[in-house]
Amino acid sequence: MTDLNGWQIATFFVWLIGSVTFILALKFLASPKTARVGNLLGAAGMALVILWTFFTYDLAQPGSEPGMLENWWIIVVGGAIGSVAGVLGARRVPMTAMPQMVAIFNGAGGGAAAVVALAEFLEFAGHGEGLLPLPFVIATLAGGIIGSVALTGSIVAFGKLQGIVAARPVMLPGQQIITGALFLAMLAIAVYIAAFENSIPLFLLFVALALVAGVVLTMPIGGADMPVVVSLLNSYTGIAVAASGFVLSNYALLIAGTLVGASGAILTQLMTKAMNRSLVNVLFAGFGTGGDVAGGEEGEESLKEINAEDAAVLMAYGKRVIIVPGYGMAVAQAQGPVRELMDLLVSKGVDVQFAIHPVAGRMPGHMNVLLAEANVPYDRLQEMDEINDDFADTDVALVIGANNVVNPVAREAGSPISGMPILNVDQAQHVIVLKRGRGAGFAGIPNPLFSLEKTSMLFGNAKETVESLVQGVKTA
Amino acid sequence: MTDLNGWQIATFFVWLIGSVTFILALKFLASPKTARVGNLLGAAGMALVILWTFFTYDLAQPGSEPGMLENWWIIVVGGAIGSVAGVLGARRVPMTAMPQMVAIFNGAGGGAAAVVALAEFLEFAGHGEGLLPLPFVIATLAGGIIGSVALTGSIVAFGKLQGIVAARPVMLPGQQIITGALFLAMLAIAVYIAAFENSIPLFLLFVALALVAGVVLTMPIGGADMPVVVSLLNSYTGIAVAASGFVLSNYALLIAGTLVGASGAILTQLMTKAMNRSLVNVLFAGFGTGGDVAGGEEGEESLKEINAEDAAVLMAYGKRVIIVPGYGMAVAQAQGPVRELMDLLVSKGVDVQFAIHPVAGRMPGHMNVLLAEANVPYDRLQEMDEINDDFADTDVALVIGANNVVNPVAREAGSPISGMPILNVDQAQHVIVLKRGRGAGFAGIPNPLFSLEKTSMLFGNAKETVESLVQGVKTA
Amino acid sequence: MDPTTLSPFALLAALFITVLAAFIGYEVVSKVPTMLHTPLMSGANAVHGVIVVGAMLVAATSDGPLRIALALLAVILGTINVVGGFVVTDRMLEMFKKRPGERG
Amino acid sequence: MDPTTLSPFALLAALFITVLAAFIGYEVVSKVPTMLHTPLMSGANAVHGVIVVGAMLVAATSDGPLRIALALLAVILGTINVVGGFVVTDRMLEMFKKRPGERG
Numbered sequence A, B: 001m002t003d004l005n006g007w008q009i010a011t012f013f014v015w016l017i018g019s020v021t022f023i024l025a026l027k028f029l030a031s032p033k034t035a036r037v038g039n040l041l042g043a044a045g046m047a048l049v050i051l052w053t054f055f056t057y058d059l060a061q062p063g064s065e066p067g068m069l070e071n072w073w074i075i076v077v078g079g080a081i082g083s084v085a086g087v088l089g090a091r092r093v094p095m096t097a098m099p100q101m102v103a104i105f106n107g108a109g110g111g112a113a114a115v116v117a118l119a120e121f122l123e124f125a126g127h128g129e130g131l132l133p134l135p136f137v138i139a140t141l142a143g144g145i146i147g148s149v150a151l152t153g154s155i156v157a158f159g160k161l162q163g164i165v166a167a168r169p170v171m172l173p174g175q176q177i178i179t180g181a182l183f184l185a186m187l188a189i190a191v192y193i194a195a196f197e198n199s200i201p202l203f204l205l206f207v208a209l210a211l212v213a214g215v216v217l218t219m220p221i222g223g224a225d226m227p228v229v230v231s232l233l234n235s236y237t238g239i240a241v242a243a244s245g246f247v248l249s250n251y252a253l254l255i256a257g258t259l260v261g262a263s264g265a266i267l268t269q270l271m272t273k274a275m276n277r278s279l280v281n282v283l284f285a286g287f288g289t290g291g292d293v294a295g296g297e298e299g300e301e302s303l304k305e306i307n308a309e310d311a312a313v314l315m316a317y318g319k320r321v322i323i324v325p326g327y328g329m330a331v332a333q334a335q336g337p338v339r340e341l342m343d344l345l346v347s348k349g350v351d352v353q354f355a356i357h358p359v360a361g362r363m364p365g366h367m368n369v370l371l372a373e374a375n376v377p378y379d380r381l382q383e384m385d386e387i388n389d390d391f392a393d394t395d396v397a398l399v400i401g402a403n404n405v406v407n408p409v410a411r412e413a414g415s416p417i418s419g420m421p422i423l424n425v426d427q428a429q430h431v432i433v434l435k436r437g438r439g440a441g442f443a444g445i446p447n448p449l450f451s452l453e454k455t456s457m458l459f460g461n462a463k464e465t466v467e468s469l470v471q472g473v474k475t476a
Numbered sequence C, D: 001m002d003p004t005t006l007s008p009f010a011l012l013a014a015l016f017i018t019v020l021a022a023f024i025g026y027e028v029v030s031k032v033p034t035m036l037h038t039p040l041m042s043g044a045n046a047v048h049g050v051i052v053v054g055a056m057l058v059a060a061t062s063d064g065p066l067r068i069a070l071a072l073l074a075v076i077l078g079t080i081n082v083v084g085g086f087v088v089t090d091r092m093l094e095m096f097k098k099r100p101g102e103r104g
């Protein structure tokens, strides 16, 4: 350690540059103006660290011949497969499926960290007599458990978001006992490995249990809360990567992993706060169920329907219309027609604004992304706090596939979304709600807004209903 | 380095705890609610690191007997002297002289860092044959030069703020040549010491030149800009301390010094920004002169005077009065009477607000500190941006010892304060200005506000004139 | 590097670096607007893709089919993380870019 | 510690720590309100008073009148910095404390 050769010293500087770009990447990503540059900067730093490692590995080993990494074919083959998979996945995914994609990439990272921990343990365990040094064993155990939980947890999250696994909370019988037993078993194995015997089979068992734990911890959480879970697992992967960095004495990994571990933890907090929830509540309360749980059919009779022509007239002759987009607009990919509707109304002299709830859709910023994609000018998108007082002066609030974020029960105590700030849609003169059917939303909570006197329902897939509204406004 | 004993390892943990408290101290100091706790936390961490070093020094040396620091009397005697001086200085200083005090404490720190660098160089230079390792030499040179500049620069800043040294910019004949020559000489000596001979006499010469440089760099800067200079020198001392931490392989010093170096640099930027200046402009433009430079007597004839009784009546029967305090209120220590005036006016049903310009006085927050000291309720203090639109609706703007911050020439091009945001005092119905005489303010720029039709002057020391206003309002 | 040669000093240095990096991670994102939560999460996700470097180091010293298989797996997973992460983040952010000067 | 034994690794670790600490210093104060500029400057000034620890280490190994005199000077100066710095900052901040619930 004390006699570093020149290549090794240079490697430290490359790590330092890489670390600085990662810090700046996160910093820039936290501000709209610089976010894209930040991401590119992070990618550049990453490329530098990866290429440097590839081309100088041998040089940086004391006393070895210049040349490339010995098993370079593993890296080339693995890198090629991974790159193709990564790029295809990232390019092909529709905007609505972004959270799933992030979950999968995160799971891959967690899996890689777990495999690295495993491989390091395999390499050194049982070689000498005596036990391996404690810090080394702790770090490999940490990388193994956290990386594994991140892997399977992310896969379950992906499944729930993609609709492959049931989105509602799935509780095992005796859930808490199983979880408790799992963690006790892992703790016992970890202590045994660290203090008594660096046993490879036990390490494998340990990792296997951690993989199970990832599933057991994630299944009871409802699909609507998955973005928060993905963010938390992202933080976990960061910690697992930091542990690998510690094991490998690689400061680029150590710093990058710690950065993500810490910032991911804060981000998770911020996300739960935007939903007015606590992390404990998200992880253990079994909220965020599918619409098929509670009695979503209540008040069905009292829903008043409207046809597209009448709705169009109402808007075209109003002074101000506020459009409230929600998850349904994302599902239906209705943002294009919505923009057309806006243009038409504006050309008729109507003041059209969009009210963006911070957690509308399935990821924060979801609505902003979709509407920007459809070229809705940025200055028509209003944050909740800016626009909430304006509903009272509004002729028509057009709710396109939003439900929870406009549900007035949030203002009362005792409901699962109590205390969540909502858009004051019910203060508008008229409310027009676009949804497919009479069921409750993703969280399964009935919405009294729909049965108000001033509310009219326009049923159907949002894309088609908005298109018929466009027709209606044209002829109005 | 590889075989640390238990005490040495414990020392690293103490450094880590200390470093965390320093980080939290700065973080908490940046927010009003937590500032005081932050300072106390930093002091606690500091006490821990100091006491630990004192009691474990010997234990932390490999192979030495348990016991206290060998030359413990130096530390006890020096610590006692320093503590008494520090506490007395800090306790006795009047609120108006805070910036001076910070300058002196900062100078002491810079001096200590320079002496530490010198002592380390003396200890190791010339012992072996060969040259000392380059990083060691660079770090001692850096500590020596930066610490010395911080020392003498701070002394000059103290002198200017305290009025011992002329506050106006003092340019040496051939200032730039002298500065250039000084730095070239220091550079040459540094290169020689590092690359050719670890010469002690040259190191002493190097430090001596640096002490001169501190004076030469600070003298040309005007007294009004001294707080910015103190902040910059504070950052310098931080860097010098970090260099010492590097030389001594002490992470507490390294981290604390770097933290202060970086945060001091940002703070300096923020301070110049609050004055709408650039750092280069502050350091080299020779602005901030005494009032005796420019033709401050211009327009003297046109100044209209008012007596205290008339001024009192004007305020007592107004609906809204805005008080604009400035450096003169601080000098005259008039905050007590000002508060009384406010109370009286409020009891007569007048709406009284204070307009706080960010750089009124001689340090940021100066006015807030003074008015809080006099128990003026916080909610009557309005920041410039909040209150600037309200002057138009105001009956009387009472300017107490403020000048630059209300000078309308800042709105025009070509004056040294051009572009500085100012309080729109000239939009009020009546303006009453309290100052001692007809001279221009600290920066020597004539103020056309004083000769406006709507402006009346009430000459005299602010404490007395405000007291007579109080009498006037009582009888009005 | 052989973990059995890790000196106490190296461990302590790593500890300092970890604590400082954690502070930075906290400070740097603590003011992020809601709108950017997802891109930030995605960007951070890409950053921990640096684990691919760890996978490369494992690959470099691998012998025997088991360890080679593990190394290959780690490299594939790490590459998916890093490549996919940056690309998908860029795609998300592309949506934000057209803001100024564009009115309907 | 004898500087001639400083290993390249120790130097590099110090470099990492310095860079990270600089980032923290930057981030932590970059949002400070104007009102707190002076207390923050003063508090930061107290923090670099940790140089007194360096002075103590110099004192510990001093022999000969010159080095002892230097050590004494360094300890005095460092103590003034650290003690005066924290006390004066506290005094400044005392002024701010009475805010809430106090109306004239």
Ligand SMILES: NC(=O)c1ccc[n+]([C@@H]2O[C@H](COP(=O)([O-])OP(=O)(O)OC[C@H]3O[C@@H](n4cnc5c(N)ncnc54)[C@H](OP(=O)(O)O)[C@@H]3O)[C@@H](O)[C@H]2O)c1
Binding pocket: A224, A225, A226, A227, A228, A275, A325, A326, A327, A328, A329, A331, A332, A358, A359, A360, A361, A362, A363, A364, A365, A366, A400, A401, A402, A403, A404, A405, A406, A434, A435, A436, A437, A438, A439, A440, A441, A442, A443, A460, A461, A462, A463
């Ligand atoms: N944004 C985030 O970061 C985030 C993260 C995690 C969880 N969440 C949660 O997600 C929820 C978001 O609220 P939200 O109001 O946007 O959505 P929501 O409460 O899930 O409601 C979606 C609405 O869209 C309708 N819909 C679905 N598909 C449609 C289609 N093709 N055409 C027309 N309508 C359709 C649904 O009714 P039908 O089924 O009858 O059509 C439902 O009324 C909140 O509970 C929030 O806490 C958000």
Ligand SMILES: NC(=O)c1ccc[n+]([C@@H]2O[C@H](COP(=O)([O-])OP(=O)(O)OC[C@H]3O[C@@H](n4cnc5c(N)ncnc54)[C@H](OP(=O)(O)O)[C@@H]3O)[C@@H](O)[C@H]2O)c1
Binding pocket: B224, B225, B226, B227, B228, B275, B325, B326, B327, B328, B329, B331, B332, B358, B359, B360, B361, B362, B363, B364, B365, B366, B400, B401, B402, B403, B404, B405, B406, B434, B435, B436, B437, B438, B439, B440, B441, B442, B443, B460, B461, B462, B463
């Ligand atoms: N706050 C900061 O952080 C900071 C830092 C550095 C520089 N500065 C600079 O300092 C200036 C502050 O502006 P300012 O308007 O507060 O002060 P100023 O421009 O210096 O004016 C002070 C006024 O108070 C009067 N005065 C002095 N002593 C008085 C007394 N005993 N009784 C009554 N009046 C008295 C002076 O006139 P007479 O002499 O006729 O009495 C003068 O008109 C700005 O230029 C700013 O850039 C501020």
